[in-house]
Amino acid sequence: MSDWTETYRPTTLSEVRGNNKARDNLEEWAKTWDDHREAVIVHGSPGVGKTSAAHALANDMGWPVMELNASDSRGADVIERVAGEASKSGTLTGGESGRRLVILDEADNFHGNADYGGSREVTRVVKEANQPVVLVANEFYDMSNSLRNACETIEFRDVSKRSIVPVLRDICRREGVEFEEEALEKIAESTSGDLRSAVNDLQAVAEEAERLTADDVVTSERDRTEGIFDFLDALIKEEDAEGALRASYDVDETPDELLNWIEDNVPKDYAGEELADAYGYLSNADRWLGRVRATQNYSFWRYATDNMTAGVAASRREEKGGWTRYGPPSYWSKLGRTKGTRNTRDAIAERIAEREGTSVATARREVLPYLSAMTHHCRNRDLTVRMAATYDLDESELSFVTGSGKDTNKVQSIVEDAEDLLEEEAVEHSGSAFFDAGDTDSSVGGEPDEGTESEAAQRDGQATLASTADGDESTSGTNAAAASDGTTDDDETGNRDETDDGQSGLNDFF
DSSP states (O other), X not given: OOOHHHHTOOSSGGGOOSOHHHHHHHHHHHHTHHHHOOEEEEEESTTXXXXXXXXXXXXXXXXXXXXXXXXXXXSHHHHIIXXXXXXXXXXXXXXXXXXXXXXXXXXXXXXXXXXXXXXXXXXXXXXXXXXXXXXXXXXXXXXXXXXXXXXXXXXEOOOXXXXXXXXXXXXXXXXXXXXXXXXXXXXXXXXXXXXHHHHHHHHHHHTTOSEEOGGGOOOXXXXXXXXXXXHHHIIIIIOOHHHHHHHHTTBOOXXXXXXXXXXXXXXXXXXXHHHHHHHHHHHHHHHHHHHHHHHOXXXXXXXXXXXXXXXXXXXXXXXXXXXXXXXXXXXXHHHHHTHHHHHHHHHHHHHHHHHHTOOHHHIIXXXXXXXXXXXXXXXXXXXXXXXXXXXXXXXXXHHHHHOOOTTSHXXXXXXXXXXXXXXXXXXXXXXXXXXXXXXHXXXXXXXXXXXXXXXXXXXXXXXXXXXXXXXXXXXXXXXHHHHHTTOOHHHHHHHXXXXXXXXXXXXXXX
């Protein structure tokens, strides 16, 4: 059996049901396109006929269709190649007046890093288009401001029950399905304005029953996700405590994300005591979420949700009306702006934690502020050089700790000195790893060979060591003085090696 949603898809705008005003506005946009030459955004809930209306419009106008689905290909290069070229050219294969209709479906999905510039490219395309462009979207406010401002907008609302039932009745007659009117009404009611889902449900029931009755209609809850803006409107303005809690079950957001949405948008409608009460409940919700993070016991989520939904709704003291422009949490934009800084901070904290044997959280919370205060603007230069060497900091990391500009000569010279210091310490801690034991023995015990200046200098140094071994007077006097204290050079070296193991951390530069 074929898919009824495709078989009975509207072929002309007159067949589009339930959105007569939107349908007429779309037709008017197309007929006057030469006057305004703007793209149009058709937005509304899933299944209300947005894409079908766009295709029906093209059929009415005699325009061929070039369609791009955001979920399939949404990179900037693909948009430029497909939609960009289609929107610019009036082709020999075009319809009346050489026009073709470009449809960008799921246009609200052109956003974020995954699109590699997709949203920006779509905005450029619609501004420069020489062909009509229709963008189809479920969530209007998920699209960028620049894209929304560049287009006309037409909203398709949920299809009412009285508009869905005639469609189902017509399909049953065409398919030869016997039915009870009550069964069709039950299907229409259960799909909550989604005409496409109603047709799918009708086909599923009709395949199992010879005659469609109300008892055959299984009205199990449909897995539908409510838009976050619809939820905020219901929570803040409409629902009581129980209704707000139930509405949250249909929102595809975690409690942490939901809390951010609510706390940022509540002040747009609440004021005075009701706002204070609402924030009191949000504070309780945040405490419960803190317990979840601390204990990993996610059963506490329900207490957080109770407070942030039922509590906020119960705080309302008067009726709220009109339209409010809700927006995404400002916290998210702050995270985006500070991402680079936070990455630098965490990289330094991880290095400190590894060196000092502490947790990253402790290094970030306690050690980093201490280092920053001690080396503020690199004023204690020697200490700053030692810190940069100890934790192997580059210019940007040193700039973060000290608060100095990373491109300044001061920071760059400190990093260079720190690198030199690391090289010196590497040689110092290497012992005799860079010298050949055989050469050393021959130099001390026998006649040195003639060689270069550097070799001569090395032999002079080795000769000094030999004279010390043979009991040179000045050296033996020094040794005797040390012996009177009960210490020797070897003892001192041993003590130094015992404490300086290369892992002393903060002590390395204090």
